[in-house]
Amino acid sequence: NAGVTQTPKFQVLKTGQSMTLQCAQDMNHEYMSWYRQDPGMGLRLIHYSVGAGITDQGEVPNGYNVSRSTTEDFPLRLLSAAPSQTSVYFCASSTQGTLSYNEQFFGPGTRLTVL
Amino acid sequence: AQSVTQLGSHVSVSEGALVLLRCNYSSSVPPYLFWYVQYPNQGLQLLLKYTSAATLVKGINGFEAEFKKSETSFHLTKPSAHMSDAAEYFCAVSDPGTYKYIFGTGTRLKVLA
Numbered sequence: 001n002a003g004v005t006q007t008p009k010f011q012v013l014k015t016g017q018s019m020t021l022q023c024a025q026d027m028n029h030e031y032m033s034w035y036r037q038d039p040g041m042g043l044r045l046i047h048y049s050v051g052a053g054i055t056d057q058g059e060v061p062n063g064y065n066v067s068r069s070t071t072e073d074f075p076l077r078l079l080s081a082a083p084s085q086t087s088v089y090f091c092a093s094s095t096q097g098t099l100s101y102n103e104q105f106f107g108p109g110t111r112l113t114v115l
Numbered sequence: 116a117q118s119v120t121q122l123g124s125h126v127s128v129s130e131g132a133l134v135l136l137r138c139n140y141s142s143s144v145p146p147y148l149f150w151y152v153q154y155p156n157q158g159l160q161l162l163l164k165y166t167s168a169a170t171l172v173k174g175i176n177g178f179e180a181e182f183k184k185s186e187t188s189f190h191l192t193k194p195s196a197h198m199s200d201a202a203e204y205f206c207a208v209s210d211p212g213t214y215k216y217i218f219g220t221g222t223r224l225k226v227l228a
Contacts, residue, residue, distance in 0.1 A: 004158070033216075035218075040124065040220060041220060042205060042219055042220040042221050043159075043205065043218040044218075045215060045216065045217075048215065058215065090158055090159070092158075103149075103164065104159075104216065106158030106159045106160065108156075108157060108158050109156075109157075109158055
């Protein structure tokens with residue numbers, strides 16, 4: 001199993017450009033999520049999904065869109081990049097369970113710089 | 116709302132010394148608590164988790180954590196630090212019913228030779 005994969009690993013954008021960060025998992029996990037990691041702020045939840053066709057907002061959703069058409073894929077779209085979106089982005093997945101105690105499996109991250 | 120506080124953004128210990136990383140939580144319901152580790156330029160991986168089965172939880176690489184409800188704490192310890200333990204450590208709490216995880220701000224552990 002490849003686990004959780006993310007592409008690209010690095011990306012530089014200009015302000016106003018759009019792009020999609022890809023995330024895929026091969027563990028048949030229902031739950032997938034996107035976080036951004038900024039120095040001194042830990043990980044903050046952007047969007048999450050509890051299954052194909054179901055998404056919801058996290059703590060910092062503004063400027064980002066997601067969709068979940070398959071169990072495996074959960075892309076994150078930046079509509080119009082801003083310097084404030086310079087960050088490291090992590091995708092994670094887990095089995096959904098009913099008691100929220102399941103381990104999350106993280107991808108290796110995408111380091112995004114917006115100029 | 117659930118939250119976690121990690122005391123100390125940077126901790127330095129000598130090789131062979133005790134590692135103690137602090138985490139306090141705020142929760143109105145019994146929480147599920149986690150410690151994750153992040154090595155440089157990598158994603159996070161689970162060290163251990165508390166799900167109410169036992170208050171002392173053992174994890175990988177010799178780490179353990181004790182859930183203390185009276186102190187609302189879930190501190191991470193390791194008796195003897197190794198150079199390979201140098202990493203950033205995150206405490207997290209899950210929000211039952213919403214499937215949201217709330218992460219602390221992280222503690223970077225440095226191990227001195």
